[in-house]
Amino acid sequence: MSSLRFSALKELGATEKKIGHYNNKKVSAMFASNVFTGRAMREYLSDEAYKSLQASIKAGAKIDRKMADQIAAGMKTWSEERGVTHFSHWFQPLTGTTAEKHDSFFTIKSDGTAIELFDGDALIQQESDASSFPNGGIRATFEARGYSAWDPSSPAFIIENAFGKTLCIPTIFISYSGESLDYKAPLLKSVLALDKAAVDVCHYFDKNVSKVTPTLGWEQEYFVIDEALANARPDIVMCGRTLIGHAPAKGQQLEDHYFASIPERVFAFMQDFEQEAYKLGIPLHTRHNEVAPGQFECAPIYEEMNIAVDHNALLMDIMTKIAKRHKLMVLLHEKPFAKINGSGKHNNWSLATDTGINLLSPGKTPRTNLMFLTFFVNIIKAVHDYSDLLSAAIASAGNEHRLGAHEAPPAIISTYLGSYLSGVLDEIEERVKGKFNEQDEVILKMDIHKQIPELMKDNTDRNRTSPFAFTGNKFEFRAVGSSANCASPMTVLNTIVADTLKHFKKDVDALIEKGDKKEIAVMQVLRSYIAASKKIRFEGDNYSDEWVKEAAKRGLSNFKNTPQALKSIITSASKELFSRNDVYTPRELDARYEIVLEDYVKKVQIEARSLGLMVTNHILPAAIEYQNVLMQNVKSLKELGLEEESYRAQLKLVKLISKHIQDINDNVESMISARKVANKVEDMEKRAAMYCDTVKIHFDKVRYHTDKLELLVDDKLWPLPKYRELLFLR
Numbered sequence: 162m163s164s165l166r167f168s169a170l171k172e173l174g175a176t177e178k179k180i181g182h183y184n185n186k187k188v189s190a191m192f193a194s195n196v197f198t199g200r201a202m203r204e205y206l207s208d209e210a211y212k213s214l215q216a217s218i219k220a221g222a223k224i225d226r227k228m229a230d231q232i233a234a235g236m237k238t239w240s241e242e243r244g245v246t247h248f249s250h251w252f253q254p255l256t257g258t259t260a261e262k263h264d265s266f267f268t269i270k271s272d273g274t275a276i277e278l279f280d281g282d283a284l285i286q287q288e289s290d291a292s293s294f295p296n297g298g299i300r301a302t303f304e305a306r307g308y309s310a311w312d313p314s315s316p317a318f319i320i321e322n323a324f325g326k327t328l329c330i331p332t333i334f335i336s337y338s339g340e341s342l343d344y345k346a347p348l349l350k351s352v353l354a355l356d357k358a359a360v361d362v363c364h365y366f367d368k369n370v371s372k373v374t375p376t377l378g379w380e381q382e383y384f385v386i387d388e389a390l391a392n393a394r395p396d397i398v399m400c401g402r403t404l405i406g407h408a409p410a411k412g413q414q415l416e417d418h419y420f421a422s423i424p425e426r427v428f429a430f431m432q433d434f435e436q437e438a439y440k441l442g443i444p445l446h447t448r449h450n451e452v453a454p455g456q457f458e459c460a461p462i463y464e465e466m467n468i469a470v471d472h473n474a475l476l477m478d479i480m481t482k483i484a485k486r487h488k489l490m491v492l493l494h495e496k497p498f499a500k501i502n503g504s505g506k507h508n509n510w511s512l513a514t515d516t517g518i519n520l521l522s523p524g525k526t527p528r529t530n531l532m533f534l535t536f537f538v539n540i541i542k543a544v545h546d547y548s549d550l551l552s553a554a555i556a557s558a559g560n561e562h563r564l565g566a567h568e569a570p571p572a573i574i575s576t577y578l579g580s581y582l583s584g585v586l587d588e589i590e591e592r593v594k595g596k597f598n599e600q601d602e603v604i605l606k607m608d609i610h611k612q613i614p615e616l617m618k619d620n621t622d623r624n625r626t627s628p629f630a631f632t633g634n635k636f637e638f639r640a641v642g643s644s645a646n647c648a649s650p651m652t653v654l655n656t657i658v659a660d661t662l663k664h665f666k667k668d669v670d671a672l673i674e675k676g677d678k679k680e681i682a683v684m685q686v687l688r689s690y691i692a693a694s695k696k697i698r699f700e701g702d703n704y705s706d707e708w709v710k711e712a713a714k715r716g717l718s719n720f721k722n723t724p725q726a727l728k729s730i731i732t733s734a735s736k737e738l739f740s741r742n743d744v745y746t747p748r749e750l751d752a753r754y755e756i757v758l759e760d761y762v763k764k765v766q767i768e769a770r771s772l773g774l775m776v777t778n779h780i781l782p783a784a785i786e787y788q789n790v791l792m793q794n795v796k797s798l799k800e801l802g803l804e805e806e807s808y809r810a811q812l813k814l815v816k817l818i819s820k821h822i823q824d825i826n827d828n829v830e831s832m833i834s835a836r837k838v839a840n841k842v843e844d845m846e847k848r849a850a851m852y853c854d855t856v857k858i859h860f861d862k863v864r865y866h867t868d869k870l871e872l873l874v875d876d877k878l879w880p881l882p883k884y885r886e887l888l889f890l891r
Contacts, residue, residue, distance in 0.1 A: 166882050169389035173890055182432055193442035195243070195319040197236055205235035217313040221353075224313065229281025236317055237266060237279040240328040245319055248279060250287045250309035251329035253344045253646060255295040255756050259474050260334075261320075262289060263327055284330065285311050291336050295759070297752025299340050306337040312345060315471050318441050322482070331471055340749050344470070344648035347744050351655035352466060354742040358662040359512060359520070359536070365669070365679060366532040372515040375655055377469035378635070380460040381476065382451055382504035382643050384492040385427050387891060390882040391490040395779070399771045400764075401494040401644075402559070404860065405780070407868040408500040409885035412454065419452045426487065426891045427457065434476075434483040435459075441479075443472040453502040454888040463509070466655075470647045473506070477644075489891075493644040496562035498884065499864075503563030504643035508650060511635040512536060522634040531683065535665070538586070538687050538694075540636060541576055543654075543661040544629055545694035547738070548574035549718050549729035550657065551629070551638075554650040556726035556757075558764040560642035572726070573712045573719045574640075575699040577627035583700060589684070590691045626703035656744050665690070723761050724849040730754045758849045762839075765852045769836050772863055773829050779880045780867050781822055787874045788818045818873055821866040828866070832859035 202211050210231035216222040224232070240248070249261040264287075266277040291299075291307025315331035334343035341347050352375060359373035391397045396404040423431065431448050438445050444462040451458045461472065477493060484491045496503040512520040520536045544551065551574050555564075564572045578586070628640035641650050665686060672682035696715040701708060712719060720726035729735060731754045739745035745753070791811045798808045805812070839851035871879060 165393045166880055169387070169393040169882060170886065170890070172389040173387050182429075183436065188439050191436065192439050192444075195321065195440040196442040197239060197317040198442070201239055202235070205239045207231055210235065214313060224285075226281050229285050231281075233279045233281050233284040236284070236328065236330075237277065240319055240326075241266070241277065243319055243326060244321075245326045245328045247325075248283070248328040248330065250289075250311075250332040252309050252332045252334040253471075253474055253648070254334055254342060255344070255753070257644065257646060257760075259478055260289075260294070261327070261329060262287070287332075289334070291334075291342055294334075294342060295756040296336065296342055297755035297759075299336050299338070299342070299748070299752045307334060307342060308337070309334050312349065312467070314349075314465075315468050316442070318475075321440075340746065340752065344646045344652075345467070347652045347749075348470060348648040348655075349467060350744045351652045351659070351742070354659040354744060355512075355655040355662075358659040358666075361666050362535060362539075362662050363514060363520075363532065365535070365683060367514075367516065367518075369516050370514045370518075373520070374513050374515075375466040375651070376463045376511050376513050377466040377647060377651060378461060378463035378509040379469060379473050379647055380447075380458060380505075380507040380509070381473065382456060382458045382506065383480065384453070384455050384497050384504065385430065385457060385484065385489050385891075386455055386492065386887050388485065388488045388490045390887055390890065391492075393882050394887070395775050396768075396771050397490070397492070397497070400768050401492055402497040402562075403499070403884075403887070404768060404772045405775065405864050405867040405871075406499065406881070406884045406887075407871045409883070409888065411885075411889075413452055413501050416452070418450050418454050418456070421450050423448070423450060423457070424891050426489070430484060430487040430489055431457070431459070433486065434480050437479050437483060438472075438476055441472070441475060443476055445476075451502065451504075453498070455498075456502060456504065463511070466510075466651055470651065473647050495557070495559035495642040495644060498888065501888075505563065505639060506641045506643050506645055506647065508638040508641050508647055508654075509632070509635045510638060510651065510654060519634055521631075521636070531680065534585075534589075534687060535683060536662075537582070537631075538690050539661045539665050540658055541578075541697065542665075542690045542694045543657040544574065544576050545697035546661065547653070547657040548697060549726075549732075550653050550735060550738075551640075551650065552718060552720055552726045553729040554653040555638075555640045555642060555645065556720070556723045557642055557645065558723060558761050558768075559644055560640075561723045563642065564640060572640075572721070573703070573709070573717055574628055574697070575703065575712070575717065576636075576697055577630040577700060578698060579631060580700070582631065583698065586691045586698075589688050590695070627699070628703070652744065656739060656742050659742055660738055722853045724758065724846070724853050727754060727757055727761075727849075728846075730757070755845055758845045762845065762849050762852050765857055766836065766840075768860070769832055769852075769856055772860060773833060775881075776825050776829060776863060776867055780870060781825065783878045783880050784818055784822055784870050784874055787878050788815055788822075790875070791815050791818075814873060818870065821870050821873075824866045825863055825870075828859045828862045832856060832863070835859070 199215075202214060206214065210228050213222075213224055213228040214232055217224050246267070247263040247265050249263045251259060251261050254260050264283070266279050267275065268278050269275050287309045289307050289309055294307070309332040312331045312333055317328060317330045320327050320329050331345070333341065333346040333349065335341055335346060355375055356373050360370055363370040363373060386397075394403065396402065435445050435448070444464065445459055446462050447458070447460040449458055450456070459476075461469070463469070464472065480491045481493075493504065495505070514520065518524075520533065523533045524530050552572060625639075628638070630637050630639065638650060638654065641647070668686045668689075669679075669682045672685055673679060677685065696717065699708065699712075709719065731750055736747045736750055739750060740747060791814055795808050795811050795815070798811075835851070835855040839848050839856060842848040842851060871883065
């Protein structure tokens with residue numbers, strides 16, 4: 162029965178160590194070698210084609226058919242010289258993974274001549290089956306047509322493995338009727354909305370700004386475990402996490418894993434996936450052990466948001482593939498192991514102008530400080546007004562286990578500013594009441610000028626408990642889950658900030674029209690925004706019970722589960738917000754709501770089935786076998802004429818095991834019955850609620866009794882790799 166576990170342990174000891182070193186290569190020498198960069202464009206495109214492509218990248222200008230043919234020919238030549246035979250439109254459907262369909266350059270002309278061909282039509286647009294991807298009812302099976310369309314702002318790249326190379330062209334994915342069916346299309350729309358709104362506000366302070374770009378630096382947390390041990394666990398194979406397993410004697414309580422020496426086998430894997438990432442232009446900068454045993458993190462240099470999102474999606478795919486070379490498995494689930502830290506993907510977000518200014522960096526003059534304050538306050542106001550949407554953007558079946566546990570922020574959205582900036586905002590709100598005058602303007606600008614530059618001298622402490630914290634020159638959205646596509650929360654954040662900035666400009670312009678000076682009008686509106694959004698600011702411990710009570714008093718939402726949080730997607734306010742900013746149509750929001758609910762149901766359903774099969778096929782037989790051993794032992798001792806006192810311990814174990822077996826069986830039967838009832842419900846919202854309230858509630862009950870059995874049953878009979886093996890053996 163336990164042969165699979167012990168075979169895996171035996172294989173672990175015999176695993177050949179692979180070397181992942183750089184062979185004296187500089188990162189700069191390999192960086193972006195598989196990317197159709199500006200330098201490659203210069204070499205393989207005509208001046209006319211190069212300028213057309215650059216105009217499209219920088220200004221969104223349309224590329225005509227003639228130029229598209231030239232660009233496609235240049236891409237083909239560049240990629241063929243590197244051994245590429247196929248191309249693919251690479252996109253990010255709402256499955257949470259990436260998608261690619263490979264087509265060959267090879268074709269046969271009408272006269273039978275075999276040639277390699279890649280033209281503008283193939284570059285710009287491809288057709289795919291939209292009904293086979295999550296679509297929320299937008300596409301029926303008999304309405305299968307969907308299109309992938311080239312995104313010139315994200316460069317083409319070559320994916321290589323041991324068996325070949327493929328030219329990948331980043332694209333959006335839309336239905337035949339034009340609705341977005343991916344993460345990229347809405348993200349690009351939100352970037353455009355934010356750009357326009359931010360530029361308009363920048364012109365109060367600097368007329369030279371003509372473009373504002375959101376930037377993103379993600380921090381990817383993940384677990385690495387031995388592949389053979391992982392494959393001996395049906396729950397890890399099917400669900401990406403452990404559904405049962407008793408905590409080991411040692412977890413993370415000694416705090417000895419964080420920033421410790423990276424294990425050699427994992428280090429080789431890291432170097433291997435880093436090299437593949439560098440070739441694809443992913444600017445990885447940091448690697449280290451995370452807090453939990455078996456947990457690690459990598460992080461890149463900041464990039465333009467669209468490219469950063471593509472790079473993170475690529476990296477997750479690369480890490481998973483490269484791990485297999487080292488007979489390892491990467492777990493991106495938000496909570497793969499109980500009782501220790503889960504994994505997040507901190508999204509560090511800021512705004513950069515084409516004049517070289519980070520709008521979230523305090524400046525050196527009163528004018529630039531006022532510009533910083535304007536964007537800073539507007540972002541806080543946006544988070545306050547649309548906190549429920551931010552909660553919905555990070556809600557998932559996996560993140561539901563992580564939020565609020567072991568150093569993850571709670572489901573309550575709040576923002577942390579640090580004492581300096583909180584003091585500045587309080588001063589603006591409290592010191593000057595009513596309407597500002599010129600003297601107030603001068604004093605405030607001077608005070609702000611004196612205080613804010615000190616912020617950059619390490620005066621902003623980091624609040625690791627805050628879900629949305631200001632950390633010096635950026636906001637860190639810490640609540641995003643490890644497996645999430647960054648585009649989802651970033652699309653929401655871009656949109657709510659864009660909308661708030663648009664309202665801000667209207668409010669300021671209205672005061673200017675009444676006769677206020679521009680600076681006074683700006684400060685007057687900022688003061689009102691500070692007062693209106695004050696309840697979202699919290700400087701304390703977000704993990705504390707006191708904060709939960711305080712947040713309730715403030716009227717902040719605290720969604721207890723994913724189905725509750727997701728309802729915010731389809732409120733009338735949400736639909737109006739995304740419609741007026743041209744990011745989502747109401748129909749697209751309805752579809753996405755259906756998709757995320759269905760995703761939640763399917764994942765909980767898979768976990769329920771896996772849990773039932775595991776305990777029935779693996780745990781209960783082992784427990785019964787050990788129970789029979791004990792009963793035979795008791796019988797033998799009885800036959801020897803010994804008194805019951807001499808085998809009291811064995812009898813107690815038999816009774817304990819019997820009780821746990823019965824409780825497991827009862828809960829599994831109840832779970833199966835609840836699942837069958839839920840599956841009959843047509844309405845997806847009601848079905849998701851039932852899976853949450855009537856099916857999932859049995860998970861912890863089954864786990865409790867199973868984990869107790871793990872402590873009682875003979876180790877030689879226990880069939881599944883234990884936490885101590887999964888987390889500490891490499």
